[in-house]
Amino acid sequence: MLPDQPFLRIPGPTPIPPSVQRAVNQPMIGHRDQETKDLLHTIKPKLKPVFGTEQDVLILAGSGTAGLETAVVNAVHPGDEVLVIVTGAFGSRFVQICQAYQIETHRFDVEWGEAVKPEAIEAYLKQHPEIKAVFATFCETSTGVLNPVKELARVVHQQTDALFIVDGVSCVGGVAVEMDDWDIDILITGSQKAMMLPAGLTFLAVSERAWEVVETNDRPSFYFDLTKYRKQLESGATPFTPALSLLFGLKQVLELFEEEGLETVFARHKLMKNMTRTAFQALDIPLLTCDEAASPTVTAIKPEDFDPEALRRVLKRDFDMTIAGGQQHLKGRIFRIGHMGYCSPADMLQTISMIEYALHKIGQPVELGCGTRAAQKTMLSGGS
Numbered sequence: 001m002l003p004d005q006p007f008l009r010i011p012g013p014t015p016i017p018p019s020v021q022r023a024v025n026q027p028m029i030g031h032r033d034q035e036t037k038d039l040l041h042t043i044k045p046k047l048k049p050v051f052g053t054e055q056d057v058l059i060l061a062g063s064g065t066a067g068l069e070t071a072v073v074n075a076v077h078p079g080d081e082v083l084v085i086v087t088g089a090f091g092s093r094f095v096q097i098c099q100a101y102q103i104e105t106h107r108f109d110v111e112w113g114e115a116v117k118p119e120a121i122e123a124y125l126k127q128h129p130e131i132k133a134v135f136a137t138f139c140e141t142s143t144g145v146l147n148p149v150k151e152l153a154r155v156v157h158q159q160t161d162a163l164f165i166v167d168g169v170s171c172v173g174g175v176a177v178e179m180d181d182w183d184i185d186i187l188i189t190g191s192q193k194a195m196m197l198p199a200g201l202t203f204l205a206v207s208e209r210a211w212e213v214v215e216t217n218d219r220p221s222f223y224f225d226l227t228k229y230r231k232q233l234e235s236g237a238t239p240f241t242p243a244l245s246l247l248f249g250l251k252q253v254l255e256l257f258e259e260e261g262l263e264t265v266f267a268r269h270k271l272m273k274n275m276t277r278t279a280f281q282a283l284d285i286p287l288l289t290c291d292e293a294a295s296p297t298v299t300a301i302k303p304e305d306f307d308p309e310a311l312r313r314v315l316k317r318d319f320d321m322t323i324a325g326g327q328q329h330l331k332g333r334i335f336r337i338g339h340m341g342y343c344s345p346a347d348m349l350q351t352i353s354m355i356e357y358a359l360h361k362i363g364q365p366v367e368l369g370c371g372t373r374a375a376q377k378t379m380l381s382g383g384s
């Protein structure tokens with residue numbers, strides 16, 4: 001094992017591209033200087049295609065959860081009832097945030113590892129027309145499920161005049177999303193997942209329908225008041241000191257997206273998902289989610305006959321490789337591989353091969369190379 005050669009394969013934080021790392025290290029500038037205005041003016045149009053929107057994407061300093069809380073405080077008026085779709089740990093985080101603000105919260109639970117069925121939400125909303133906002137998780141990081149947010153948006157808007165608010169923290173930048181076409185009202189992401197940056201930025205895009213709600217909201221908030229960010233961004237500014245180093249990096253990330261092409265970025269993520277899945281299928285180790293519900297950014301594996309923590313320990317010890325364990329009731333029962341952001345099919349071949357080695361080390365009767373071969377074949381056949 002080399003010192004200073006970590007292999008980070010968790011669903012965030014993710015590795016940083018060298019050119020982004022260099023950009024982040026640039027000397028500091030004045031946050032009210034022309035250079036900062038120019039930086040924000042360069043970033044602004046380049047972020048829109050990542051969200052699939054014509055709206056300005058607002059940037060706040062804070063982790064992804066700050067973005068979720070910002071959405072809640074801006075979009076929910078005092079006295080409004082909301083529905084949170086819970087497909088795992090991050091769905092419950094939305095519930096916790098709403099409860100912290102004493103918002104009357106309906107909770108729709110889906111078994112962990114499954115995607116929500118839009119028909120079920122349609123039926124729920126028929127029974128509860130009073131609901132003013134529906135919260136969903138796009139990629140549920142704790143299970144590796146990609147929820148059908150396009151179809152959810154459709155049923156929400158057919159049944160009610162509620163806002164549809166989506167946590168896209170672990171997939172925006174890695175999967176295609178058309179916020180405007182699909183009619184998502186608020187789409188949130190963070191910097192440290194598919195956006196290939198260190199943690200510390202959260203991004204929110206807000207629809208016209210949602211702006212009407214936000215602008216008439218008299219819930220008190222100060223740092224999180226989105227109207228301030230919108231107004232300032234029009235002139236290339238932010239209401240408070242922005243995380244300038246991360247903005248330097250963001251500009252470089254957006255240039256890398258343009259260079260690779262967003263379609264290619266999304267196809268790369270799908271390929272990495274398929275390589276990971278076919279590898280574990282070949283190794284005869286069960287996946288937590290079915291093919292239709294699987295996210296291109298993270299894969300959860302649920303072994304029946306070995307301890308995922310033992311596997312993680314060997315990977316850490318012999319390779320300095322970090323993969324994720326399970327959260328809450330899945331702790332000790334699953335492991336998760338992050339394949340998003342600065343991660344390539346070449347990295348996946350290496351990752352799978354290292355996992356095969358570690359499986360052998362913990363005494364699993366695996367045929368070495370069998371998962372790697374399956375992943376290679378997936379690549380050779382064009383990804384599916």
Ligand SMILES: *Cc1c(COP(=O)(O)O)cnc(C)c1O
Nearest residue numbers: 063064065090141167169170190
């Ligand atoms: C990582 C993540 C978040 C935000 O977590 P922070 O630690 O606050 O950045 C929110 N939602 C999902 C789905 C995530 O994966």
